[in-house]
Amino acid sequence: MTEVFPQKVYDVVVVGGGPAGLMASLCLTTYGFNILHIDERSHPTTAGRADGIQPRTIEVLRNIGGVSTSPIPGGPIAGQSPIAGGGVAKKMISQGVRVYEVAFWDPTATQKLARTSRAPSCPEFVDVVDNYTLLLHQGLIERAFLDEIEARRALLTDAFPTPRNGIFRPYTLLDCRTLPANASDPLGNTHPVQCVIEHGHSKAKHTIRSRYLLGCDGAKSHVRRCIAGGEVGDGEWKGAITMQGEATDIIWGVLDARVKTNFPDIKYKCLIHSKSEGSIMIIPREANLVRFYVQLQTTEGGQVVSIARDKATQDICIARAKKIFEPFELEFGYIDWFSVYQIGQRIASRYTLDHRIILGGDATHTHSPQAGQGMNISMLDMYSLAWKLNLVMKGLGKPEVLLPSYEHERRGVAEELLKFDSAYSRLFSGRGPDAKQLAGGVDADKFIQMFKQNAFFTSGCGAIYFANELNALPGARLLNGPHGRAFNPPGVKLVAGQRLTPGHVTRVADGNNVRLQQEVKMNGAFRIHVFAGDLVATKSALEGFAAFIDSPTSFFARYRPNPEVASSIVDGPAEVMNHDDHAKNTHTFNPFFTFLTIVGTHWYKWEIADLPSPLRLYRSHVYGDALFDHRVPEAGTNAPLHHKFGIDMQKGAIVVVRPDSYVGAIVELSEDGWLGLNDYFAGFLNEAPAKAKM
Amino acid sequence: MTEVFPQKVYDVVVVGGGPAGLMASLCLTTYGFNILHIDERSHPTTAGRADGIQPRTIEVLRNIGGVSTSPIPGGPIAGQSPIAGGGVAKKMISQGVRVYEVAFWDPTATQKLARTSRAPSCPEFVDVVDNYTLLLHQGLIERAFLDEIEARRALLTDAFPTPRNGIFRPYTLLDCRTLPANASDPLGNTHPVQCVIEHGHSKAKHTIRSRYLLGCDGAKSHVRRCIAGGEVGDGEWKGAITMQGEATDIIWGVLDARVKTNFPDIKYKCLIHSKSEGSIMIIPREANLVRFYVQLQTTEGGQVVSIARDKATQDICIARAKKIFEPFELEFGYIDWFSVYQIGQRIASRYTLDHRIILGGDATHTHSPQAGQGMNISMLDMYSLAWKLNLVMKGLGKPEVLLPSYEHERRGVAEELLKFDSAYSRLFSGRGPDAKQLAGGVDADKFIQMFKQNAFFTSGCGAIYFANELNALPGARLLNGPHGRAFNPPGVKLVAGQRLTPGHVTRVADGNNVRLQQEVKMNGAFRIHVFAGDLVATKSALEGFAAFIDSPTSFFARYRPNPEVASSIVDGPAEVMNHDDHAKNTHTFNPFFTFLTIVGTHWYKWEIADLPSPLRLYRSHVYGDALFDHRVPEAGTNAPLHHKFGIDMQKGAIVVVRPDSYVGAIVELSEDGWLGLNDYFAGFLNEAPAKAKM
Incomplete structure (x- = not known):
């Protein structure tokens, strides 16, 4: 197959091939735009990473639909939409497993570990059709998007050639900027954004012009660093955009594995607190996998201390998991994926500087994965931005109103998430609001209460926007x-x-x-x-x-x-x-x-x-x-x-x-x-x- | 691609690649058998023919499921079923359209044509999940079966090579018979059935041995003629098996077309009776097609007479349709398919002579297509036979009990259908129980009443089996x-x-x-x-x-x-x-x-x-x-x-x-x-x- 090279001019450049970038690409392709989508990885995700799709996200994916594959006798029908049925959503649903119920396990007066409570994953008062969390690994999610993007590109009459599935890889962003007005620049009025990208192997560079550029390139966003300028700060770039928030010393391991166990709720989402060995969350996954989030702590001189991040190996993670599961037996078989993370919450001080180069997803907010929210909110960032860009690019939307509303609406949701996540992840790790270790270990009652109270938000249905030009609420x-x-x-x-x-x-x-x-x-x-x-x-x-x-x-x-x-x-x-x-x-x-x-x-x-x-x-x-x-x-x-x-x-x-x-x-x-x-x-x-x- | 030739010995030979044969092949493949499936047509159906899948059939197709396409990280899992989700059913549902409601149009005192009644296609009292009729052309239905058969064959460890999708075409059955016991025949005890098939182009002949042979080759079944012997009778072979019943002189045309019209219910199933021009049934179909069943009659010297079958052209059919639709306008565009049929009901006097060569589907019962039952009952014939054959071939089932129960159960359903169809199709054509033209045209009230009373049966849920060894009812x-x-x-x-x-x-x-x-x-x-x-x-x-x-x-x-x-x-x-x-x-x-x-x-x-x-x-x-x-x-x-x-x-x-x-x-x-x-x-x-x- 001949290699395809990028063109010189696009409507929109999307940087980052994860769920946020894919959502941007899918929506903008649907709206008829030519997208340059790049990713610095050579291949899509193959295992692990984000895995939970929340009810509201499923609803959105259903609404995005899928390109019908039915042959049309007599040829295409004028005015008949080629989009039909559940498409992306149905594909994911057929591949994933569902969590309807969550179980809480804690030490009790008589038992080392017992089920102390249950809660529906999405309680009845949340009015949603798919009242469950859908679990499948990020690679399957990306694959569903990639297939659908390719099917929709085939419907565009003037699409530029792209590699299969629409993503140019591996391409790294070297620079991006919005050029100042310049009468001698023929693209200045319409395509003021310029970026330079480099092929990962050949090192060939391309300079691209576009109307907009979307930075969906994750927590260490190149796009953010390009536009923020500045220098390295405490683990983060400091400049016109800073990441605000804090990290804790709490370290967790994440493992996707197949296990044998006599723990009865192995196919439930379980939040398990041991008396003194830390906490675990398990989530059932496709193909009999189980995701384990394992708190990596140990006791030194009577004090509970986190295991250092660089010492947190897969073996230690497995050993901690077995310990926390006691008295239940837990044997590990095939391991699909392993990673380590440190709990913290950060949000970008600004999502954009000029409403031309715009950030979203992990490039704007990071937090702990346990609440299963990150990928959802990241995808919905781009879902939300795309329709506004569509109206603006087609000359119908007022950019000065629609584009700022993106940050207004989505930052509100991200801040809500960070507030919840901070309290939730600390409490789950046995820390009080002051981040200090709780005296009696985890406060199970408080944790369970918090879980239940936040179900509306964690379902995604609680992402509420406030009064602005788009939302005719009191105050508008x-x-x-x-x-x-x-x-x-x-x-x-x-x-x-x-x-x-x-x-x-x-x-x-x-x-x-x-x-x-x-x-x-x-x-x-x-x-x-x-x-x-x-x-x-x-x-x-x-x-x-x-x-x-x-x-x-x-x-x-x-x-x-x-x-x-x-x-x-x-x-x-x-x-x-x-x-x-x-x-x-x-x-x-x-x-x-x-x-x-x-x-x-x-x-x-x-x-x-x-x-x-x-x-x-x-x-x-x-x-x-x-x-x-x-x-x-x-x-x-x-x-x-x-x-x-x-x-x-x-x-x-x-x-x-x-x-x-x-x-x-x-x-x-x-x-x-x-x-x-x-x-x-x-x-x-x-x-x-x-x-x-x- | 190298041509694949049939082997000499199979578990089962299936003759006929329509819905009944495909159901047999899919079920028996699922049960792990090697099937020789032949069809005399060079290609699967591409348009027209049967198009209605009833609620009970959808339920069965859902239960057949589909081979999961999800990759399994870490390789296959012992004991995990490869069948997941809705498979064949979901594919058909995504391609077809649904009929929930039926409208009845008749002449009234003040209007040439008016909607006089409505009825749910599947009323609430029928307790079924998919409470609609699913409509798509037979080619799409066959395609879904063929794909699934191929996916399941890939899971068999010792499957014989077959052409893509498992059907050998074009192959004609020349002869089939059950060989008498013969000590020198090494296959005599296990594979007593012998058939001779011939390739449609090369005319190469193959003699095949099998344990069973299923005749799913339609109303003019070669298999039936082979085993019945005898000679040509009144349009049918007469011999050990006869087709019992009768034909009428009522001729209908069938047309799949795209139309423009101001008739408001064009996307409903409608039963339309004109005052003196005959009747039409319309059914909405995939891709904006509409199926028309048009009664082909005319008035000669004050008498209503049917148009002769050999004079029933597409143009006449269109002209009749426009006439019956008056005062509504009806313009025909793309025509996908056209055919003509004569109303009649026939049932085979026996489904099998020796429980080795067994008939089903249209080879055993034919009737008018208007009630949308034929394909359903034919598929379910084979669904019903396959599990019994499975038990018998695996040495577990008593052949002398299980195999006769097939005809006992399925003939009961077919007889019920023929009884209903005879009354229904005559009444719809404006004939009384004596087949004579009704004085006042169609008896609309009686017809609507019959339609509603039979909804339980036409949904497929009313296919009831009676007391026998398998059904522990009073009388067993x-x-x-x-x-x-x-x-x-x-x-x-x-x-x-x-x-x-x-x-x-x-x-x-x-x-x-x-x-x-x-x-x-x-x-x-x-x-x-x-x-x-x-x-x-x-x-x-x-x-x-x-x-x-x-x-x-x-x-x-x-x-x-x-x-x-x-x-x-x-x-x-x-x-x-x-x-x-x-x-x-x-x-x-x-x-x-x-x-x-x-x-x-x-x-x-x-x-x-x-x-x-x-x-x-x-x-x-x-x-x-x-x-x-x-x-x-x-x-x-x-x-x-x-x-x-x-x-x-x-x-x-x-x-x-x-x-x-x-x-x-x-x-x-x-x-x-x-x-x-x-x-x-x-x-x-x-x-x-x-x-x-x-």
Whole structure:
């Protein structure tokens, strides 16, 4: 196979081939961009490393979907999305194992080690479809991403050649910078970022220009060091960006192994505290592997001391594990992976300096792996950034609003994680809040209580964003505007800045039972959910809204992409079966807004054709709300989702869901409401340059 | 690629590469046999033909599972099944579309055509997980089978070489016969079947010996003609086997096409009756195709007459469809497939003459395609036969009992189907029970009523088997035996001869929520479900049962396969994590029986180790019963599955499920009960020859 070399100009350069970089690459490829993705390793991960995928991440992966592999008789169908089904998520689910329950083992008055408590991994109050943690080694996760990226690149019409799976390896980043404006630089206005990369073997160097560069290159990020400048500090570079936080002296070993044991909960996630030998966490893994997190401490002169990091060998780790497991027997067989880490929490002082070179993932936050959060939050950093970059690069998003919102939203989540992780990992290691060894060993009760209290956060569903231009919450500028009072109608239980929670509905076009959350696959579009309640009561409001949408002043009419830019490989006009409407209404397609109409009146009692245009033209996104939901049994089959979301059947409501499936705004189904939406979108969208209008 | 030629001796020859033959091949490959599979077509189906997979078939396909594609770090794991997840079923589900709802369209007093009724495709009272019909063309279905057969063949240690996917094509069957006993024939005792096949191009002939030969070669079966002898009759061979039944003069066209229309239910299954132009059924299909079944009739001199079969062109079919659809518009685009059929029902007078050459699928029953049953029942014929052949070929099953039970059970289902189909297809064509044209056109009310009444049967869940040696029902010899009164304890709602209905349970070994039905993948084993109820109440009964199982007189000890025969590629000893038990108890493995213990007492309150051996050794088949089931809301999380199945918590029960997931016997959890099971298995199993005992 001929070697493929990088081009000179890309839309985006992604540095780092781990989960964060892969998520960036997958999303941006889906949005139709040309990506240079480099990694300094020669090969993808083959074992170990991160292994836990949390419920919210599974939900996101399901929404990313997969390229359909079905042959299409008669050739491709215009407007039919090539993305179908669960794709990446289903592949991972079929390869991994699930943790539904966590067991806590501690010394008791009568037993050296006993199960003292249990807890669901994802308790019932967390409203999520995949209510478990999925475990598989990082290599399998990366493989699923790589395959999907390759499948999606094949759908791009003008993709640059890349090596198989899209990553150039081994390539090291030598330098990156945003060039100052310079009239003689033809790329200066559009592609101000320049980086220099070097092939790991040939040492050939390439200078690349791009619009953006994403640093997903881990805790020791080259990108971060390039832009931060400065010098070596306490284990970290000091410069314009510093890593803030602290490390402890607590050392843990990590081991993926197959074992024989008479410990009954070997296939559970277990948090095991011995009386005086330290703690272990075990996690079941694919192929009968077990991951062991083993605290590496010993007792010297009556004092508990950590084993020095450079002396923490695999053999010592195994010996400590056997000791902590006593009185249960534990024999180690095949060892798949071994590593050592030191507990600490650090966060970058800034995620970017100029909103052109942007950091994410481990390059911005590091912490202990025990809570199973790192890879999840890193992937979701890039998932969150990508849709904003998409809008900006297509001339629709205001960069000065959208790009800062990335750090605003994601840093908030990272800080929350670090706070939790610091307390959790210390307590699990038998340390108090002051990091001193606890007198009686681990405070099991407190630890278990903390675990349970944090389940909402650790499921990923507790990653909440606060008021800003994108989240129409009290405190947002928008709510003081002329239509501010139309936001967040009383009783509605959905919250801007939080994810859209699940619900089953009937898709009226074909009568299928579907998950509303997953009906629009990640395509960069805002999902405008029109909850129409009782059609008799809302008829005139619905007609008003439809007329507004069709009017030239609506957000729908004003914010359209440059037509010469492919908007997303998932695009396609709303599927129209009615050929009269079809001929007349191609103007009703705008790839950045999808309308979903959910009607409370039983769907046997009305027709799609009864809905006003353009709502009825989104035929495959019209839903009936009559499927029993065990979370609202009192509603029976009488509009249970309206009931669950607290939407008044007499009034309806409009729920705007952002391209990352977070609720952005909830407004009344009234003129104030839709004018409020105009204000909402005006906060962060631009009309495309006149020459480029459709 | 070098051409592969057939060997001289096989376990089984399968003639016909359609769904029935593929099911036979897949099952028998899973059971470890060498199959010669031939088809006279050069290529698999590429379009059209059968397209509807019913709920029960999906359940079966899920149970067949799929070969895991995950790489196993550290190499294969002894005892770990290579079959995981949904395999064939998931592949088909990802490629097809679903029908949840059926719409009925008829002329009314005011409208030429109006929706007069709706019905769920699979109503709530049918207790099935996949409550829809799955639609995709037969080629995709065949492809999923072919891929899975190839993956499973790769796991066989002594498989003969075959072409890719396992089917020799194009090969025609010239002759087949069972040879009479002949002392000089070295294969006479073991491989009495001889067939002659001919390559379609080279005309090279091969004479093959086998133990069995299965005729899955369709309505015009060569196999049937070979063994029936005789001569041409009224469109059919007359001989030792005749096709009994009748044809009508009603002609239908079938068309797979993409259309533009303003008919609102184009993505539903619709049953459309026009006032005077005949009827249409439409079914949505993958890739925006629509299947049309179009009644081809015309009016001549005031009389409705069918269009002659040889004049039924695609153009006429399209013209009729447009006419029947009036006043809706219907434009045809890409046409994927077209065919014509004549309504009739026929069933073979015998399925086999000697229990060596055995017919199934369309070779034994033909009928109209509109009820979407044919392919399903054909596949399930072979699914049903394969496990019986497996037991017989491994020296364990009594051929004189098991092989006749195939025709007994499957003919019953086929007769039921023909009865339904005859009434249904005539009524749909506007004919009365006397096949005469109905005065007022179609009797819509009667038709809709019939459709709804038959949903249990058409879902596949109503395929019920009657009392015989395998189904311990009133009327079976067994129930008059010494322990007969222990069968079918009062209150139990499961019924021998019917499928095990679904239920969610918690797998105690790892705390996973799982579907009990799908916990043991198709591996030829009987699944002994021990419903243990309240452990306090059933303790001594459980211990008694366990002691019985361990005793040399139990069915478990007596019926074991010849150890030199691979029992199934899905085999593996019960997974044992407790290494003490593991070393001591390898004798507790018998690949033909799997124990599943379902405990009513909340699983937080006991340990797997509390259960008596050998039940506790089947660690990954011990379950807690505490997951809410909306079908028995009154039980809450308090043993809902015991409640649903009507099992007394104080007494427990043992439910034997056959390898095809039909309930075989239900007995008390008492000495009478397990001695009754000994009688049950003695009815159709043999002890393996002494020399071959383990």
